Amino acid sequence: MTTGSRHGGQPSSPTPRVRLVDVAREAGLSKTTVSAALNDTGRLSPAVREKARETARRMGYRPNATARQLRAGRAKLIGYVVGEAVDARSVFLESPYFARLTGATAATALRRGYAMVLLPAGSLQSEWADLPLDAVVVTDPDADDRIVDDVLAAGIPVFSDRSVEGRPGAYWVDVDTEAAVRSALDHFHEQGARRPVLVVPDSTTRFHTEVFAAHREWCAEHGLPERAVRVPEAGNGPVVRAVETALAGGPAGDRREGGGGSDGEDRPDALLVVAEASPPLVLEAARRHGYSVPDDLLLACVSEDVTAEHTEPPVTTLSLRPEAIAEAGIEHLVRVLEQGGREPAGTLVPTRLDVRASSVRRHG
């Protein structure tokens, strides 16, 4: 009466799932033959191949991925962590940039045969040590981030930004930050702006530190004073406050001599916001401070936020092109993982400036 003595199985499998050997038995063939037929390998007579396939189909056979992985030695699984903002638990996805980067990475990876596991921002390698990850993508790690070291120490290849350059087992894709900053500042300059201000997060992320440096350099080259406000933390509130600081006068550690309205000479005439913030809110902040955009303030945001197109005036954005980054990164990863050869280790992805009314001077 023992109707099949489950050996080491689960509490009660809903369906005992058909295995390769079941198909083989049913078709009167061997595992080998059926496997070959299904994988289109080996030399089989068309008849047998078809019979095996047909039987498999009829029985609803689906190969056990885990067994394949074990055999193959790799799991076709990659991890994805956002390094930045360890404190901002799982909120990073609310940034349109990370949202799109994340989605695009997952989609591209799957297209290339890899599944992407979403790892909570700021999680430690130890928390997912027993995932069979072939590689880990670490986006925008902080300079002092442990995660990259942890993963490398575990012998897992890391794909990150340029900050990992030179580390064995680490590969990178990055935006061409300098060109990006230049393109925005040059654009302002062409439009006649001479007192641009930068608002940038005070983070140790590669991108942000490079933005700061590129801005400094550009200002020096153009003989303009370096005006920058650093945002202490992420979020719309802090960024908007930083924007207000920027619009109130010059840089943070700056001469604000004289008492009241020292407007005119000192008021910024262009604003580049690199920190993630909602374009409508930034625009609104400018208005509150008595600026009319673009008449007396040119505005551009580094952002993927689609609301930028819907404001009045629409806001010029500098897109980091997350989809392009994701694609470049995954292509790179697949090449490294599958060809194993020593790859160039890095790729630079250009940005795109979408000029809209907020940064174009009116009447010619």
Added chain:
Amino acid sequence: MTTGSRHGGQPSSPTPRVRLVDVAREAGLSKTTVSAALNDTGRLSPAVREKARETARRMGYRPNATARQLRAGRAKLIGYVVGEAVDARSVFLESPYFARLTGATAATALRRGYAMVLLPAGSLQSEWADLPLDAVVVTDPDADDRIVDDVLAAGIPVFSDRSVEGRPGAYWVDVDTEAAVRSALDHFHEQGARRPVLVVPDSTTRFHTEVFAAHREWCAEHGLPERAVRVPEAGNGPVVRAVETALAGGPAGDRREGGGGSDGEDRPDALLVVAEASPPLVLEAARRHGYSVPDDLLLACVSEDVTAEHTEPPVTTLSLRPEAIAEAGIEHLVRVLEQGGREPAGTLVPTRLDVRASSVRRHG
């Protein structure tokens, strides 16, 4: 001179990775003993257990997850797809709601020992057929979505919203939509509004159809005309246009007799926006149409968008509490997967109305 003939391995493994048997040999013990020591099972003398552990640590041993999975029969992997908006490829994450739901699901799952694979929105089961998924989470499937059927047909448990109720192998978590809609409309009513309008996506998602129904019911109960505008597609543009339609007059298929300004009686005095849209943009749209919020229009949005707190006035939001949904869902999933027993199949999660200035009448 053959320095180790790689058998069926990769092109060139960077490090041959230490296996259980290596540790065993090194420690002069058997695989069993080491395994037991590491997993804290079996009866081992403390001395031996320590020795095994020490050796493993020293050699940098990390168990092969795939082998474990094969042995255990389950991969501790769950898939996550957003059913809604098949067309909006990987953009769904830009919605703060989905972003937070996604992040929270991943985090909660990992805490419970499951890794979450992010599947591109609208992707088919066939595209990830060879992932060893223990279950698939399908958020907000459209009524005619194939995905749920596909996954169930593959013998994989599905966790989704209430629309899957009654299907064997399907479990659900859902927001208490009716209570949610009531709470918002009741709030408007208490504030004196008598001509509320609803803006809701014209989708076949369970949530949206229920919102529409709940609103209809509420209006009937209160003897108020049902005013609703359905948004044909997602995105800030379409939603803002729908808001403008709503504010211009009554419902879409509605008497708009007479020519010009039939204001007064007909103008809505409260607006509930259920479609994802940026609160600042909605507010701006209301202003463009000559409304002052909250003086002659009360406003509330179903949204997780944090910008709602930063507008002037701040916007009242109805939060669906994605983190709570994620937690309830994953708890449920883990229970089903691990205890296998026939679980209650469904959980309802309450929403939260965050009342802010946009929906509170001034001067008492």
Added chain:
DNA sequence: ATGAAAGCGCTAACAC
């Protein structure tokens, strides 16, 4: 052209 058998790395019966 097809099948038998080994083995991926691990865990769990079952001896000793």
Added chain:
DNA sequence: GTGTTAGCGCTTTCAT
């Protein structure tokens, strides 16, 4: 207490 052994389901030499 500790070691031996048998698989988990699949792919892949290697015989036949």
